[in-house]
Amino acid sequence: MKLMRPSTRLRQRIGQERILVAPGAQDALTARIIERAGFEAIYFTGAGFSYTHLGAPDVGLTTLTETVWRVARIVESTNLPVIVDADTGYGNAFNVIRTVRELERAGAAAIQIEDQVFPKRCGHLTGKSLVPPEEMVGKIQAALDTREDPDLLLIARTDALAVEGLEGALARARRYREAGADVLFVEAPRSREELEAIARALDPPLLANMVEGGVTPLCTASELEAMGYRIVIFPGAAVRVAAAAIMELMAHLHREGTTAGMHDRMLTLGQLNELVGLGEFQKREERYIGGLREGS
Numbered sequence: 001m002k003l004m005r006p007s008t009r010l011r012q013r014i015g016q017e018r019i020l021v022a023p024g025a026q027d028a029l030t031a032r033i034i035e036r037a038g039f040e041a042i043y044f045t046g047a048g049f050s051y052t053h054l055g056a057p058d059v060g061l062t063t064l065t066e067t068v069w070r071v072a073r074i075v076e077s078t079n080l081p082v083i084v085d086a087d088t089g090y091g092n093a094f095n096v097i098r099t100v101r102e103l104e105r106a107g108a109a110a111i112q113i114e115d116q117v118f119p120k121r122c123g124h125l126t127g128k129s130l131v132p133p134e135e136m137v138g139k140i141q142a143a144l145d146t147r148e149d150p151d152l153l154l155i156a157r158t159d160a161l162a163v164e165g166l167e168g169a170l171a172r173a174r175r176y177r178e179a180g181a182d183v184l185f186v187e188a189p190r191s192r193e194e195l196e197a198i199a200r201a202l203d204p205p206l207l208a209n210m211v212e213g214g215v216t217p218l219c220t221a222s223e224l225e226a227m228g229y230r231i232v233i234f235p236g237a238a239v240r241v242a243a244a245a246i247m248e249l250m251a252h253l254h255r256e257g258t259t260a261g262m263h264d265r266m267l268t269l270g271q272l273n274e275l276v277g278l279g280e281f282q283k284r285e286e287r288y289i290g291g292l293r294e295g296s
Contacts, residue, residue: 006081019225024235028077046085060119075107110153124214156181205230
């Protein structure tokens, strides 16, 4: 029996009124943990990728080539649909064509592009600049014309709320939907009232972004579902927790000269190997290499 493509599963899932929670993953190990926890989709976080890949802030420094390589590794590590943060598409409409081709080949189930000037910056930082809406419409049309998988979702994000106000952001979002965007994402609402106003003004499916310490108040998935959102992402939570844990570990090691006092905060070696699928590798080793060893 032919398995349903991740893009098809994702498209069907967001057609339901029950909200989809997609935690952020910056690497394949985090993606495995998300799948094991029981979630239905993964959000590849551009900010988290910049933090972990470059040790740099989310100011548009990562490239398409780097992103494609990492996305492919995440897709290989999980059966879940992967929603990819593709920043601005890495340039103009011509760049978007290449971005969609490369990410679709890498296995993305959804691709998100935004209307900031390239290079972009984190949606919860100040000083954002926008391209004209006509330019973003052209990017959306280029993306739709390029995708080969009709179920590949295109998410159109607007950062206009901080620059042009709520009405400007809504006007842009409507234009992006008319251009064919499958999902709308109005970044960085500043209050619960703005979250609700966006959900009332725009047709579903809509995406909400929960950034701890950002300008948007944190809401639960059930609260956002009641407002009318179909997807909620928590893009940076995992990398923040990981960074805090590593900082605690290194402070302890520097102070004590040993990690012994932190063992109860770690996975055992066996648990870690089980998480990354060592057992399956050992089975393959026995099948493909074991006979050579016996005969050598």
